[in-house]
Amino acid sequence: MRKWLPLTAVCLGAFMLLIDVTIVTVALPDMAGDMHADFAGLQWVMDVYALALAALLLGAGSLADRIGRRRLYLGGLGVFAAASLACGLATGPAALIAFRAVQGVGAAAMMATTMALLSATYQGRDRGVAFGVWGAVNGAAAAAGPVVGGLLTEHFGWRWIFYINLPLCALAVLVTLRAVAESRDPQAKGLDLPGMAAFTAGAGAVTYALIRVGENGWTSLTTLGLLGLGAAAFAVFVLVELRGSHPMLDLALFRSRPFVAVMVAGLLLSGAAFSYLMYVSLWLQSAEGMSPVGAGLALVPMSAAALVVAAVAGRLLHGAPPRLTIGGGLLLAGAGALLQAWMLDPGDSWPALVPGLLLTGVGVGTGISALAATAMGAVAPARAGMAGGALNSARQLGTALGIAVLGAVFHSGLRSGLGEAGRELSEPLLSGGAGRLLAEAPAGAARENLAGLVDAAFASGLRDTFLVSGAMGLAGALAVFLLIRGTSGKAAVPSQGTAPVADLAEPVRS
Template sequence: MRKWLPLTAVCLGAFMLLVDVTIVTVALPDMATSLHTTFADLQWVLDGYALALAALLLGAGSLADLVGRRKVYLGGLVVFAAASLACGLATGPVALIAFRGLQGVGGAAMFATTMALLSSTYQGRDRGVAFGVWGSVNGAAAAAGPVLGGLLTEHLDWRWIFFVNLPVSVIAIVVTLRYVKESRNPHATGVDLPGLVTFTLAAGAVTYALIRVGENGWGSTTTLGLFALGALSLLAFVLVELRSPRPMLDLGLFRSRTFVGIMLGGLLLSVAAFSYLVYTSLWLQSVRGMGPVTAGLTMLPMSVVAFVTAGVAGKKLHDTPARWTVGGGLLLIGVGALLLTPIGPDSTWTVLVAGLAVTGAGVGLATPAMASAAMAAVPQARAGMAGGALNTSRQLGNALGIAVLGAVFKTGLDHSLPGGIPVAALTGGQAGPMIAHDPALAPAVHTAFASGLQDAFLVSGVLGLLGGLAVLVLVRQPTAQHPAPAPTPAAATRA
């Protein structure tokens, strides 16, 4: 059993960082009430974490190759634990958002090193077993996140969704120190700091612009200025990477149309499948009056179907070309989101079941082949970078998706609400108290939420279908024959 202790240490970290993507979703209404947050604050609680993950994954991987993967993993665990404690103690939205970003820093260090640690620790059949368990743990994290978040929020307090990370982190640190061996890349030369800074600035500026567009407007000086900053930073990133002797991301990888297709697919999968869940949770709890546990259980059809489908697809369809599994999965995700659009003012949670189940089937079908296809599309020496780029695109898709769908949701809400009802109160999770104070507002609030969600589901569906078509057109080669295996159910990485 001792030989599996390194796997235990790695899986504990992976479970925590992936649970923290979804565990917050059902706690947002309670956070909004406790901290008196705005709609933008709620978005940043999720996006701060996702953005830090997306921006730092490739840089963390480079640092780990240079100084040691075990060291970076341990550092990530310590930062993640400290940030979790700070999140739980936060007394205002600004502090919570800042510490969520710090959590993302720790999560990036952990996520960037888990596969490399397993690959260096296990060989042969044991390596296959280790990656299989790791993938299953990822899937369990997705399914457990909303339910665990609901249980902790409803029976203790929303702060416990962060405090629960502390004992798990301590165990992971102890086991890692005792049983995980150090490994590094002897040919590593350094970290691409200019690339890291310009990429982070580009992603942050665009995401901030999208989150603030509801208040500032699309044509405002602030919005246009932020988009311009994002575009200039992205151009600077491209120039830096082209000239760097050790680029964080080798742009030559994008000469492969298959690689481009998989990157687009990964980004749009996160947007179309997961980004609307935060607004769905807001509707279930603040409008339909569900508790956090019940709201979390409502999202299980997606996670359970994704978990089962991924297991079946991984075993039965491993020889099927990736264009069909990934492209077909994205088309299913698009259809699943469109099945959610019949939501109306009188709808209950049952209107979500079919759409979430179909989306879960698409997620489970697309994910097992996605990472292996990305790595197969590039030279073997760049396989690790390709895998990191895919993880980055998915986390970036999650961050941008929350911002884009938030703007769409809020616009639909604005257009449907009669004058006199404060939109900020509804998007801040205060619909329940407002209706309790004045029951006459209930029909208008229910209609407005249904309209906002319809728009968000429609955009998600269209993006899912476009992602599927892009993969079918661009991806031409079969799934990989040699790279490291991918995480099993994508519900887990959400991102």
């Protein structure tokens, strides 16, 4: 079984970096109470990790090709472990956010090298087995995140969601040193540092503007200035990629309509399906009084459905047109969010969300299984690695921007539900303090009235959040149906010169 040790090393890293996207969700109320973090701070704890992943993935892949994938993977494990320790030791929200960003840097180095290491290590049937196990581990990480986070937070404290990474990183380093061979691309070109800087600045400015819009308003000079800065940075990114000698993203790929559809789908599917979970967790724990484990279990229907459906869809729908699998998946994800908005009323608890969570999970499992294969089939073989990296970046950016956009919507809806008399309660509620407010209220009619106000406020904020999430899913489905025409046909390949491309009616099996 020694031949599977490299797979073990790679899967350990993949599991850690992916579970850390969702493991934080159920720990947010405890973090807020322990460190007195405000609503924007909680959003940044979630967002900055995804932003670092989105911004650095493509550049990390290029660096790995040059200096060695094993070397960069080991470096990523080291950075991830050190940042995890620092996150656990953080004494304030600013330090935690900063160390979460560093953790995202290490995760980007790991994510950018996992597939390349498996491709270099295994051939033939073994490669298929390796990628199958790797894909299952990725799905399991997303499903396990809220539950593992709940167990660690409830029984050991929220800091252990970071400390648990240390022994896993040590094991991954040991196995990698003993079993994984070095590989690199002898034809690798230079790094696109200006492109990385411009993309990071643009994504960061837009995300910060959206996170602060609840306090600043959409028309404030701060919001408009940050959005303008983000637009300018993205414009610089486009110019750099068009004129640079070693662009990290060949913008000619976007001449392919199917490739554009995949990027839009990855962005909106992540935003529609996953970004509202932190606000649901705040509601379940602070207003409904559920434990971290209970809140984690309440979110399992979506991730479990996605995991099961993705496994089934990979076998049964491998020949289905991506227009139907990806577009249909987005349609179901959007419908699931809208179903949650329709079923949630003041006084309801977590069971009201289960049907919508299951429907969203089915949509995620259906659509996500075809995204990577369609991205690969829409570009020339020489650009397959770049296309995969771009898709992963789009998905992480969708999560980050979705958290920011839905945070503004949730903030506005909650304040609207409170009415004029209760506006001063909005920040404590947004920061996970609903349980404390209710406990401190005088017993009797005053507490009952406050409980009714809190229920109405959360129901209002969550309904608006689900409605916007549903609109994201439906918009993504519409884009896919418009951009991928018909059920068969060739897609133009816009790389350097003309190259054949897989028929999108028969996407490559993942």
